[in-house]
Amino acid sequence: MRFKIKRKGSAENNNNINMRKFIIYLLTFSLGLIIGLLFSKCPTTEEQKIDITLKEKTLRKEEKFHKESHTLQENVPQTYPEKEKEIEEKIYIKKETYEIPTTKVYYEKIACPDLPISAELLDKPDQYSNKKEAIFKIKLKINTKCSLEGFPIPCTFTAERVKVEFQEDGEKEFKVSYGEPPCMKDLISYNFIVDTTPPETKIIPVGFDKVVTTYHSVIFEFATNEPVKSILCKIDDGFWIDCSSGRIFPTNIEEGWHKLFVFSTDLAGNKEDPPKEYAFLIDALPPTTLLLSAPPSITNSRSAEFVFTSDDEEAKFECKINDKEWEKCSSPLILKDLQEGINKIKIRSFDKYGRYEDEPVIYSWRVVSGEIKVIPNPTTKNYEEVLKRQKRYKKE
Incomplete structure (x- = not known):
């Protein structure tokens, strides 16, 4: 007969052993979880290098920003080269961000003293000057009070005289600061133009x-190479008039023939000399046609001589004798083998433009046989007038 002997407390021991194992497993798991979390929060060596690199670049950019800026500014978003962009992308993949701090830089404005001072320009050149030098007279005005032994006395400041010479024409600026x-503060600013060259006028x-060749009137226009103050003109020996x-x-x-004279004066007072000329013919x-010499009104000569002229020296003539046709002729004209009785001649002139005079010169005389009293040849009384007309057509 076999007997089983049960030891007291054996079941309770087993339970305690199992409980201890469970607690150990739980502590081990918790410790591993805590260590894993801690390691996930701490940056790796590579990430630490990236963080240090970004901070150094940020500091260098901020130092450069401090050196170049002179006004109040706010940092604008930074731009990185390609390598920095790759690093930035890697950080965002790990859902970790790095923020560049935004800073404000204040620079102290320089305080300029506001002195109670001004200036007055007493003498200055004209707005347009035709001189190679300019003289300025300046008077400073300062709001000050003067006293002597406690009693006020007048304060005066003498004016300064400045002389400037110019090598070339052009626009100039005079400043007092x-x-x-x-x-720096400007007290006076004066602009003027130096022009020592006279203008040139063109006659059109x-x-x-x-x-x-049409009218006894003409039209002229004038053009200048710069703005002018006045233009004067005249024809021949007439008076100068404003043009x-x-x-x-x-x-x-x-x-x-006539001559037109014209000259202009520019804004600086330069006068065109000598005046421009333009010759023209009216x-x-x-x-x-003027008949200067002809046979007597009654003659027994079968020949005749005619002398004639025109107020236009370049004119040409045509003659018509009795019933013949018009033919070209010239002075003196000698006719022969004339018939007895009344003879007639017509003379007309025409110019180079083909214009004929309105009425030709007509002269009649009688040829008779036998002896007659001597009759003087007719002469033209206005011969001198013809010479005057011819002189007017001569170009001097």
């Missing part, structure tokens, strides 16, 4: 070139 940058005939409008329309001009009328 006090102080040093950045606190309107509708003709040298010769006017500043840039256009002149003289009328009732006599036949013949030839609006056809030529006129």
Whole structure:
């Protein structure tokens, strides 16, 4: 007969052993979890290097920002090179961000003293000057009070005289300032133009070139190479008249050659010298024929001589004898084998423009046989007038 002997407390021991194992496992798991969490929060060696690199670059950029800035600024978002962009992407993949701190930089403004000082320009050149030098007279005005032994006395400041010479023409600027940058203040600023060159005027005939063949009036226009104060003009020996409008329309001009004179004065007072000239011819009328010599009204000569001229030296002539046709002729004209009885001659002139005079010169005389009293040849009384007309058509 076998008997089983049960030891007291054996079941309780087993339970205690199992409980201890469970607690050990639980502590081990908890410790591993805590260690894992701690290691996940701490940056790796590579991440520490990235963090240090970004901080160093940030500090260098902030130092450069402090050196170059002169006004109140806020840092703008930083731009990184390509390598920095890759690092930044890696950080964001790990859901870790690095923030660059935003800073404000304040710079102290330089306080410029506001002195009670001003200036007055007493003498200065004209706005347009034709001199190679300029003289300025400046008077400083300072709001000060003077006293002597407690009693006020007048305070006066003498004016300064400044002379400046110029090597070339052009726009100039005169300034009076006090102080040093950045606190310099302008008291006087005066702009003027130095112009020592006289203007040039161009004469422009309107509708003709040298010769006017239609009217006893002309039109001229004037152009200058710079703004001018005035333009004066005259024809021949007439009076100078104002032509500043840039256009002149003289009328009732006599036949013949004439001269137009014109000069201008610019804004600086430079006068054009000598004046510009333009010669032109008024030839609006056809030529006129004048008979200077002819046979007597009654003659027994079968020949005759005619001398004639025109107020236009360049004119040509045509003659018609009795019932013949018009033919070209010239002075003196000698006719022979004339018939007895009344003979007639017509003479007309025409110019280079093909214009004929309105009425030709007509002369009649009788050829008879036998002896007759001597009759003087007719002469033209206005011969001198013809010479005057011819002189007007001569270009000097």
